[in-house]
Amino acid sequence: MNDLWTALQKDSSPILLYGMGNGADKILSVCKRKGIEISGVFASDGFARGNLYRGMPVLSFREAKERFGDFRVLLSFASSRPEVLETISLVAGERTLYVPDVPVAGENLFDKDFLDAHMQDFKRAREILEDDLSKDVFDTVISCKLYGELHFFDRNLSTEEEDFNTILHPGDYRICGDFGAYSGDTAKDLARRCPLLQQILSVEPDAKTFLRLQKNTAGLPVLPIHAALWDKEETLLFTSGGNRGSGVDAPGKKQTEVQGICGDRLFEKLHADYLKFDVEGAELRALQGLSGTILRDKPDLLISCYHRPEDLFLLPLYVKKHFPFYRLYLRRHRGVPAWDINLYATEKRDCVRL
Incomplete structure (x- = not known):
């Protein structure tokens, strides 16, 4: 076809x-x-x-x-x-x-040539997913991206509330990382869901969005950090758009310098319970910069898995190779195109709770 x-x-x-x-x-x-x-x-x-x-x-x-x-x-x-x-x-x-389907970040296009070239990677990534729904989501996402027919987009959906209730463990979270914090929506949701919450480290590279983050999370246990999560400490060129076109390697005219920070530095003296990665195509670099923390604390992870076409196989395979103790679940929320694809990783054995 x-x-x-x-x-x-x-x-x-x-x-x-x-x-x-x-x-x-x-x-x-x-x-x-x-x-x-x-x-x-x-x-x-x-x-x-x-x-x-x-x-x-x-x-x-x-x-x-x-x-x-x-x-x-x-x-x-x-x-x-x-x-x-x-x-x-x-x-x-x-x-x-x-x-x-056109990429949010990078230049690769998800077409038949791309799928054929990486077929073995896709098969390996699908095999390591934990439950049947994850595999169904995986198959549906490929159909959405490859064919673009609207009927595919209504299949195998979940909601954020369902994901938190059946996969994650918000009742246990004290220290959280919110990477790609945007204007504070995730921080406010965590404050509502996590009765033991002590602090959220909210990292946001876009200067204007960071000001909204500060305003919207005032009064919450949130430490706003104006930076880009990365795998090392260095100055990065950031394209500012206040939207999904923003990023550290996104082409554009509104490029400004932003400090790239290594996540392990943030958690040197903190025990991480939950880390969310939604960093516009920099998820792999961000994970690499937090490898020490993840190995030490085994926090629950939410990793956005849609900014680059290769994310669908690359990120699950990376997590399973470097953090083999995790159980991996894939979920997608309603919307077009096939975005809001979340890879959940948890070391706890009580998932999925239906």
């Missing part, structure tokens, strides 16, 4: 982008490289204001239907908001809609 990009190359129907911004830029770049012509761009009715995107007028969905008749839709933005997902479903009910 063809991947999405091959199917689009063979499709003679007009192809329109649904949405603008960073995601649309990346999709346009892939389409240009693969010889796929984009005929236009539209926004949801009520959001098209007569502006231009890449020289193309941004139409409403109604205008796009009137101008192009039947056409294919490439969703070009991300969302997990129920009302937005409902609007996407309504569009998909009238036109064939695909959800392309």
Whole structure:
């Protein structure tokens, strides 16, 4: 079966982008490289204001239907908001809609060539997952990324609440690390979930977002740290966007210097109970910088597993090789594209609690 990009190359129907911004830029770049012509761009009715995107007028969905008749839709933005997902479903009910997968970080593209080149790695990563649901999630994520068909995105989902209740152990957490703390949502959730909580080390590299983190966590047992979690102490170039386009190796014009810090330094005198890694493609480097702490304390881990196409196999294999005492679970939350994919690692033997 063809991947999405091959199917689009063979499709003679007009192809329109649904949405603008960073995601649309990346999709346009892939389409240009693969010889796929984009005929236009539209926004949801009520959001098209007569502006231009890449020289193309941004139409409403109604205008796009009137101008192009039947056409294919490439969703070009991300969302997990129920009302937005409902609007996407309504569009998909009238036109064939695909959800392309383009990397948040790095240059690799998840297509059939990528899958074939790393097939043995994918098989090894799937085999080390602990339960059937994890393996089902793994298979579903591959289908989402490879084919982009909307029906795949409703399969094998969980919620953050379910994951914490069935895999993790928030009742035991005293000291936590929140890496990629953003504006403090995780810290506030941990403060609610963890009755024994003493301190959260919240690391955030984006300067503007860090100010929101400080404001939003005031009064909580949170130590905000303006830095990028890394595998050594060094100054890094950080592309600031206040969104998922930010990162230490993300291309962009808004590059500033930020201090990279080694996580083991943060926990020299602290016992880690829970560590969350959501660092926009720097997860492997961040894990390497915390290897001493992880070996010593065996904390529960949550590792975002979607910023780079290779994360789906590379991160589970790295954790299992270097920290073999962990049991690994994969979960995905509702949203498009196939983001919010979490690898959970716990040394405790009572999972999964249903």
